[in-house]
Amino acid sequence: MLVHTALNRAEQVARHWTAAGCPVVIHVDRNVPRRVYNRFTSSVADNRMIRFSERHRCEWGTWGIVAASQSASELMLESFPDVSHVYLASGSCLPLRPVQELIDYLAARPRTDFIESATTADVPWTVGGLDSERFTLRFPFSWKKNRYLFDKYVDLQRRVGFKRKIPSGLVPHMGSQWWCLTRQTLSAILQDPERETYDRYFRKVWIPDESYYQTLARQYSTNIESRSLTLSKFDFQGKPHIFYDDHLQLLRRSDCFVARKIWPRAERLYQAFLADGAGAMNKTEPNPGKIDRIFAKAVERRTRGRPGLYMQSRYPNAGWENGLTSNPYSVFQGFSELFENFEPWLAKATGARVHGHIFAPDRVEFSGGQTLINGALCDSAAKRDYAPEAFLTSLIWNTRGERQCFQFGPGDNQDINWFIARDPNAQISVISGTWAVPLFRSNRNFADLRKEAAELQRIESSHLDVLRSTHTKARIRIWTMAEFVEAPMEPIQTIIDEIGPPGQRHLAEAPTMANLEGFGQFLQNLKNQGMHPYLMGDFPVEQGPVKMPKPTRKPYLVR
């Protein structure tokens, strides 16, 4: 048992092992002050089955930890000849099942070595890019205290092309440092005539405690079971996850023999698992699946986060968002101008929440004229324009689970254009040039109309440039108005199919198109004034009334 802090917990666990008849050799880190060490040894002096091995200075990633386990193992094999398996544990390990169950489990597998051991090429465990290089470079500088020199020296060796020679016959393996080896294998490793050579080599390997036994066991063991009996989960930085009182049920159900790392103040865990539970004899295999999932999720949250969420501890740089928004949504440009009842019709046809122009200049036109919406997002245009992207991402985040659709147009705040265009969640459908329809139907002076038409055309045109850019990731469809008016139902059906759940029924009802009689002449008048409207495509000056085709009804039979 390797310990360096929380000595009272170590003592508690050591006594638990010995109570079940397992001798314990404790290695106390040399960094622990002598006074504390002496107090610790004297407090367990009454227990003849607890011994202390020669002390080494243990710093993470260095040879000291291997040296410590070597001395402890030697002492163990020497002083307790009956020992058949040696289990390497730490002071923060906690046995989860009655010790007798572990004894029986090992007795049934007398020749099996439980040590996780995999070749470096095959596992993606390592953190920080050092895997096979652990074995071929030198690491004289401390990673914890001298990170700068550590990194620079690694760089230098890479540049120079320095490579250490691996002692012949050794194939580097890596794995969890917590193993359980048989007396045969462990003594073979420790009494090897070549040990001096191997030790000299591993002394300069990076994190040798994860490779020394793992590599050498491959030389001697007849039967390696490549897994650790200690439940120990690591996070994305390679440090162990810690277990707390609220993990009690989870740990109970895992059926693992030993877990690490336990928070020293997790009083309930120590009470629950160190109580005499010798009664129930359980033969199940360890099953850490559920714990695996919880910790895998934690790592995922830390590294990938929740897409579309911007908050105090997640504020991704541009390009690192994993999704600009949390859910798909639809943007309609020109539809509510061309159709009289587009918004209620769309809401009915798709079941989605349909807003008006949420980027309108005077206020946010939330669906149903609401002034506030999910998440207490308010309709103040000032607040929206203060941070338009935050407004949109909040809206989509707050309404997770419900599809949002909104109208957009050249009269609205254009600051959001690039954001929506870059967002793969956006479905943008544009009928270009429809801004002319409200102008055509308004009763204003022609000079004003001409000026406004020119402005709107300029804005829409630059928006279309954005939508057609190569950086665009949204799903975009653009029609000219003339094109769209010719055959309106087909594109509408496509858009609706995309929004709705698969297997959507055929549209039962079409939206009503605005009356366009005289629209061609209106455009011609603009042209005659020198303002050429081109975004709506070619409209004939004299155009007959547009007929919306009635959707075909399902045929039915009358008997």
Next chain:
Amino acid sequence: MGVWQSYRLRIQRKRWRIRAFRKRRELHPVANRTAQILANDIIVFCTQRNERTRLPFFLNYYRDMGVGHFVFVDNDSTDGSLDYLSGQPDVSVWHTRASYKRSRFGVDWLNWLQRKYADGHWCLVVDPDEFLVYPFCDTRPLQALTDWLDASSIKSFSAMLLDMYPKGRLDAQPYEEGRDPIEIACWFDSGNYTLKKNKKFGNLWIQGGPRSRVFFRDMPAKAPALNKIPLVKWDKKYTYVSSTHMLLPRGLNQVFDEWGGEKASGVLLHAKFLDTFSAKAKEELERKQHYSASVEYRAYAESLKDDPELWCKWSEKYINWRQLEILGLMSKGNWA
């Protein structure tokens, strides 16, 4: 960040430290029990004025969380809170009559006391109406969090201010001493926050919530900042720059992930909007001791005349930290 800018920030940090050193003379010890502080204690630092009724619950809330010691600066209270605090066994309290504004809203005073007593400790800087909520706070004490932060080599922990308010008029339910104010003010806004990055200090600037929605509807840029970094493994070289919004050295402000992931964070439940608020707003307006010519309190006074209701149909009722996590206001990060 260039060498020049980094040098300027260093100079600025030193300036705040010197300022704190000068302001130490404004503080007079009333009860100094700092000798009791143990090596691993978490210390709460707090400036207060006339918060007598709130203090008992405040102290117990943090005692239950595992805080070992409290350090208070009493800014000339007249309601007996100084006597109350000096009678508590785990509280050290200093008294001052000096200007709150000229100590940069208490920051200088606390910077000095932290420099003197918090070196090497985890310390939590909160107001008497702020209640920390962190992941697993219902099952794990604060030491579990700080031990984990230590093990992860994280030095500062973010907890955004979340404004809590009651349903109905603010004065409908009077607050009584010892009661949990979150029982009365149990509603909050879940999704109307804006974030901006402060390039100079590397922190996030968060605005929004009910105050921005109701009082600053038409001037959102003026809405108060909600980003806070209240929990820091203190070193005597550190200084808070502006309230607990940001620190120097600026590395401590990096409490958010920029590569898509989520770091662990908490929330400070802000029980400001109780029946005591109107009186407080009026008093603070007269004292003119608050930020930016008390623009915030002027806005309150304007609106409070019509007795506004902060509650709305989309307000969310507070349940627990897991709810805040699901709503995306805080995160477990990789703590599991």
